[in-house]
């Protein structure tokens with residue numbers, strides 16, 4: 001091995017600093033110059049490795065916790081690939097502090113001395129030219145081999161490092177693979193360079209995937225064979241088609257496509273995808289795995305072609321759910337964690353304060369009026385909440401009910417005249433339930449109230465100004481009524497600045513919460529009212545065609561019938577607990593065993609009692625116990 005003395009090394013650095021050329025890589029020369037000119041380091045002064053005190057190390061690790069967690073499996077994989085070759089692996093944060101370390105414990109002492117250890121700081125300013133430090137400065141993968149190091153202390157080492165970028169394109173960490181002693185030729189580390197770069201690519205991809213749940217991810221590869229298994233780059237795109245994240249490879253593709261520098265990620269993030277590729281957000285569904293890989297070719301604006309793989313958002317994009325404090329108190333109590341309701345509450349909260357008309361759609365009994373009242377209360381206006389059910393009033397009365405009339409305006413009209421409901425709601429909210437049942441003739445008069453903001457009582461010559469918010473509701477599809485010519489299109493659009501659709505009870509995932517709310521409503525003051533486990537099972541299994549109103553009625557009756565404040569299956573309507581209904585549930589292999597077991601437990605495994613409470617005969621219970629292999633112990 002040709003000897004390269006310390007003084008040769010120092011002389012070489014000094015001559016480079018004076019402008020002499022050398023056979024070393026450009027990145028090494030640049031780093032040496034930075035060491036002398038910027039960091040003011042002296043090549044004649046050897047410096048021991050610096051290892052951070054424990055407390056400081058902990059702070060550094062906490063900051064990079066998320067990334068370490070993701071990088072760890074990549075690190076371990078890489079370590080396995082180089083097992084037995086004396087490599088050590090370091091992950092450093094953006095300051096150059098080693099926050100994760102994998103090495104052979106046999107060499108622990110030597111590694112620690114060499115600074116290849118947890119807590120060691122490898123910034124260029126502290127340690128001179130080294131792989132981690134130079135990589136942090138250059139932003140690219142590189143090898144700093146033996147005498148490439150600036151400081152004499154480190155010249156036995158050969159270190160290869162690659163930068164890990166976060167999804168916004170900022171350098172977040174460095175992955176380094178180092179050898180205490182290595183062959184003299186730098187090219188011996190080419191494979192290491194390749195391995196580190198590939199590991200980082202996968203870490204960045206895993207990080208992008210972990211951060212992207214509700215958005216699209218678009219992965220790229222130059223050859224179709226590796227696209228789905230080991231893509232080269234990826235970007236994430238939001239619902240409006242803007243870039244919101246990228247791996248480093250992704251940043252390079254985007255930047256190259258429009259002739260930008262990838263070092264300026266601000267020019268990439270937030271930009272529409274169509275700026276970089278010959279495609280729009282609507283084209284993404286065509287790039288999923290449903291189509292053969294070779295057909296999924298996209299063209300970058302610089303003419304480059306790439307194979308692409310689009311991954312759909314995990315969840316349907318929902319209206320962003322507001323923080324609890326941002327939702328008016330009246331709207332907070334509408335649900336107990338059902339996701340559809342949470343999205344609806346957030347939307348209602350945003351609309352509550354604005355005087356826009358709202359249309360509520362939902363099956364009967366889902367709580368349309370309840371929601372309308374909550375929106376009214378949330379709006380904190382002075383006027384009243386006035387509700388009218390258009391289906392419940394005879395056609396000839398609706399007009400005077402709504403618009404009011406002057407004294408003696410028509411036969412049977414009251415002598416004193418009457419204020420209409422529209423006027424009653426002045427300054428507040430008019431809730432029009434079953435708006436689909438409003439006669440066509442009235443629809444045009446009502447349209448005028450909305451358009452002109454005035455009301456003309458029956459028999460009056462002059463209209464009166466009114467200022468109100470209209471919330472209307474229908475269990476029927478109003479759009480369909482419009483298409484069938486049974487509802488005025490212009491009124492439909494006037495009423496429907498925003499639509500809120502309330503889910504039916506059978507779709508809600510907060511049934512138990514809702515049940516408790518209803519039970520509490522029927523609990524006599526100072527007394528108890530609870531639901532037995534068996535009754536709970538029957539209630540949960542019911543289909544609830546009448547929704548919350550049906551639930552409310554069922555509990556009202558059960559509260560009156562039950563003994564000692566506990567609602568049992570016998571207190572529920574037969575439709576919920578009839579032998580046929582229970583038998584259907586018992587036969588349902590997913591719910592049956594659990595339901596039966598709960599009931600048996602509640603009855604102390606008394607078969608007769610269980611059969612009585614479930615409304616089936618004893619032989620059915622025996623049969624099911626055998627079928628599901630139930631015992632009091634399992």
Ligand SMILES: Nc1ncnc2c1ncn2[C@@H]1O[C@H](COP(=O)(O)OP(=O)(O)OP(=O)(O)O)[C@@H](O)[C@H]1O
Pocket residue numbers: 333334335362363364365366367368369370371433475517518548549552
């Ligand atoms: N979120 C809720 N929490 C508790 N109770 C509710 C809720 N929503 C509705 N209810 C109750 O359910 C019953 C039915 O509600 P509401 O009258 O608002 O339904 P609706 O959809 O307007 O019915 P319809 O279509 O038949 O007019 C009422 O007793 C109401 O108090």
